[in-house]
Amino acid sequence: xxxxxxxxxxxxxxxxxxxxxxxxxxxxxxxxxxxxxxxxxxxxxxxxxxxxxxxxxxxxxxxxxxxxxxxxxxxxxxxxxxxxxxxxxxxxxxxxxxxxxxxxxxxxxxxxxxxxxxxxxxxxxxxxxxxxxxxxxxxxxxxxxxxxxxxxxxxxxxxxxxxxxxxxxxxxxxxxxxxxxxxxxxxxxxxxxxxxxxxxxxxxxxxxxxxxxxxxxxxxxxxxxxxxxxxxxxxxxxxxxxxxxxxxxxxxxxxxxxxxxxxxxxxxxxxxxxxxxxxxxxxxxxxxxxxxxxxxxxxxxxxxxxxxxxxxxxxxxxxxxxxxxxxxxxxxxxxxxxxxxxxxxxxxxxxxxxxxxxxxxxxxxxxxxxxxxxxxxxxxxxxxxxxxxxxxxxxxxxxxxxxxxxxxxxxxxxxxxxxxxxxxxxxxxxxxxxxxxxxxxxxxxxxxxxxxxxxxxxxxxxxxxxxxxxxxxxxxxxxxxxxxxxxxxxxxxxxxxxxxxxxxxxxxxxxxxxxxxxxxxxxxxxxxxxxxxxxxxxxxxxxxxxxxxxxxxxxxxxxxxxxxxxxxxxxxxxxxxxxxxxxxxxxxxxxxxxx
Numbered sequence: 001x002x003x004x005x006x007x008x009x010x011x012x013x014x015x016x017x018x019x020x021x022x023x024x025x026x027x028x029x030x031x032x033x034x035x036x037x038x039x040x041x042x043x044x045x046x047x048x049x050x051x052x053x054x055x056x057x058x059x060x061x062x063x064x065x066x067x068x069x070x071x072x073x074x075x076x077x078x079x080x081x082x083x084x085x086x087x088x089x090x091x092x093x094x095x096x097x098x099x100x101x102x103x104x105x106x107x108x109x110x111x112x113x114x115x116x117x118x119x120x121x122x123x124x125x126x127x128x129x130x131x132x133x134x135x136x137x138x139x140x141x142x143x144x145x146x147x148x149x150x151x152x153x154x155x156x157x158x159x160x161x162x163x164x165x166x167x168x169x170x171x172x173x174x175x176x177x178x179x180x181x182x183x184x185x186x187x188x189x190x191x192x193x194x195x196x197x198x199x200x201x202x203x204x205x206x207x208x209x210x211x212x213x214x215x216x217x218x219x220x221x222x223x224x225x226x227x228x229x230x231x232x233x234x235x236x237x238x239x240x241x242x243x244x245x246x247x248x249x250x251x252x253x254x255x256x257x258x259x260x261x262x263x264x265x266x267x268x269x270x271x272x273x274x275x276x277x278x279x280x281x282x283x284x285x286x287x288x289x290x291x292x293x294x295x296x297x298x299x300x301x302x303x304x305x306x307x308x309x310x311x312x313x314x315x316x317x318x319x320x321x322x323x324x325x326x327x328x329x330x331x332x333x334x335x336x337x338x339x340x341x342x343x344x345x346x347x348x349x350x351x352x353x354x355x356x357x358x359x360x361x362x363x364x365x366x367x368x369x370x371x372x373x374x375x376x377x378x379x380x381x382x383x384x385x386x387x388x389x390x391x392x393x394x395x396x397x398x399x400x401x402x403x404x405x406x407x408x409x410x411x412x413x414x415x416x417x418x419x420x421x422x423x424x425x426x427x428x429x430x431x432x433x434x435x436x437x438x439x440x441x442x443x444x445x446x447x448x449x450x451x452x453x454x455x456x457x458x459x460x461x462x463x464x465x466x467x468x469x470x471x472x473x474x475x476x477x478x479x480x481x482x483x484x485x486x487x488x489x490x491x492x493x494x495x496x497x498x499x500x501x502x503x504x505x506x507x508x509x510x511x512x513x514x515x516x517x518x519x520x521x522x523x524x525x526x527x528x529x530x531x532x533x534x535x536x537x538x539x540x541x542x543x544x545x546x547x548x549x550x551x552x553x554x555x556x557x558x559x560x561x562x563x564x565x566x567x568x569x570x571x572x573x574x575x576x577x578x579x580x581x582x583x584x585x586x587x588x589x590x591x592x593x594x595x
Contacts, residue, residue: 026089130174152455156393179437189462224460240337242277257400265289276313278306338371365389410458418454525558548577
């Protein structure tokens with residue numbers, strides 16, 4: 001009995017330690033001792049962002065006795081502190097030098113003379129990097145009748161946007177890739193005919209934000225592979241265990257994600273684990289999927305620390321994949337990182353060259369991004385595109401479950417490589433067109449499809465390409481009289497089969513058949529809400545006539561009450577509306593008091 005009582009006390013004490021929380025208190029002032037309100041505070045252990053109150057004070061709960069905080073406010077230098085709950089934290093932020101302030105103004109200019117930085121549009125990216133995007137503008141169909149784009153199953157942008165909004169942080173416009181937001185919701189899937197690899201569906205309808213224009217939806221669906229007949233997999237987990245991964249939403253999240261993936265492995269599949277950080281090496285040699293406990297043990301033993309020699313890790317992973325290459329199998333490196341390659345290769349160009357050399361080796365690359373504060377979206381995106389692979393951002397465990405369990409075959413099994421789509425408009429029907437999303441593809445208007453680097457399409461995936469078009473008078477008359485005089489668009493899909501170098505073609509035509517917006521499928525109306533949401537986040541010129549209430553109303557009406565992803569989107573729009581209205585009010589208050 002006494003022993004049992006002692007065990008009870010031990011367990012009780014242990015549970016208390018696990019549940020213990022610490023409270024970090026402090027204040028932030030400027031160099032003159034004036035309190036600074038709304039200073040952003042990044043808690044490194046969780047990646048969450050907090051803010052100082054009216055008097056510059058703050059209080060943060062954490063489950064760590066020692067933690068790190070980064071403080072930032074536009075116009076001031078960032079400050080990073082190691083903190084403990086037993087000491088009151090006092091931070092003095094220094095003003096940026098004149099030269100750095102000048103450079104920053106060039107990045108965030110305002111058309112309102114004398115507008116203070118406090119109420120200019122701001123977003124925190126810390127050391128995060130995003131590839132600059134140029135939004136596609138309207139193009140003359142008579143001058144450029146065709147345009148091409150690379151298709152892929154990437155959907156990282158949406159979960160990254162969700163991470164920003166859930167931490168009450170404005171989303172950097174370059175983090176918003178509308179085509180990936182649409183990819184995230186695999187709602188419009190329609191099985192191709194037997195023997196066919198693809199199926200396309202098209203709908204021409206009205207444009208909610210411009211009554212003079214129309215929207216053209218082109219939905220591309222790939223065939224589903226039968227799970228029981230999936231080829232054997234040779235997987236190499238390339239896991240970043242550098243010091244920057246020492247946060248709950250980084251390495252521990254990835255460990256949970258890989259545990260999910262291991263549960264799907266079969267005896268004929270093999271896993272090799274390569275790590276890089278304080279050390280670079282093979283943590284686990286090629287091991288059968290039947291030995292799950294051995295694989296899980298290796299995953300659980302990973303500990304973060306050291307610098308990030310990304311180059312050597314990437315080379316070692318590809319060499320391991322090549323060593324155990326399965327002819328006709330699924331040979332894939334799965335890179336999991338925050339993208340902070342601070343040792344070895346440093347520029348996207350160098351990464352581009354390294355990965356491009358491996359592109360035609362028959363080894364695919366899946367990239368899983370994590371983290372906040374130093375997340376390198378641009379680098380991971382470069383890797384996935386050049387590595388003939390795909391890219392997902394994991395902001396929480398549920399997203400890991402979606403990517404590696406629910407969408408397992410879409411993520412890890414390709415049905416086609418180097419997939420690109422060429423769309424040719426009939427100038428008799430279309431005056432101008434604008435490709436929505438794919439914004440870094442603006443330079444591709446003059447290119448042929450063969451110059452586009454196509455992407456990887458996974459099993460059972462549905463993706464939607466959307467154009468806003470300005471119809472000719474002939475088209476308007478045909479719509480008014482409800483007749484179809486011909487094809488408005490010709491679609492050409494170019495692709496290669498896995499392990500095959502010959503290019504193949506899938507062609508389809510889109511007849512001029514118009515459907516009123518309120519009569520199209522709910523899924524397409526929901527997709528329109530996603531487009532409008534992304535346009536507002538990007539401050540797109542196309543969003544001038546779109547309000548947050550418009551997006552919220554359409555999302556609510558078009559969403560499925562039984563679909564948790566769609567309901568989450570509605571909630572996210574509500575959060576974003578509050579967040580961006582707050583920023584708008586600060587701007588209005590400033591103008592009222594100064595003009």
